[in-house]
Amino acid sequence: MSGLKTTSQTDLARLRATGDFAWDGTDEDDRPLSREEMQAGIDANYKKRGRPVGALKESTTIRFDRDVLEMFRASGPGWQTRMNAALRDWLKSHSPTRNS
Numbered sequence: 001m002s003g004l005k006t007t008s009q010t011d012l013a014r015l016r017a018t019g020d021f022a023w024d025g026t027d028e029d030d031r032p033l034s035r036e037e038m039q040a041g042i043d044a045n046y047k048k049r050g051r052p053v054g055a056l057k058e059s060t061t062i063r064f065d066r067d068v069l070e071m072f073r074a075s076g077p078g079w080q081t082r083m084n085a086a087l088r089d090w091l092k093s094h095s096p097t098r099n100s
Contacts (some may be wrong), residue, residue, distance in 0.1 A: 023031050033041070051057075072079040 025031075072083050075082060
């Protein structure tokens with residue numbers, strides 16, 4: 001017979017082997033969550049994922065010079081937001097259209 005043999009059970013098998021958990025009522029931290037509490041936690045976790053509803057930003061692909069990107073990235077987390085702010089500030093004094 002080939003393959004690895006292990007003497008330990010998987011987590012699921014171990015849980016099934018121990019049977020139902022009986023809370024003794026002494027320590028509130030040991031109390032298992034109710035179905036409603038568990039579902040509320042799951043729902044709250046899903047709400048945190050992804051872009052906020054109503055976000056006005058649009059994903060795009062754009063090319064910048066390497067040195068410009070390195071400088072913004074070197075400033076740490078939030079560099080994309082700062083780059084957006086720099087472009088917005090530039091737009092206050094310049095026209096985005098080309099004058100011919």
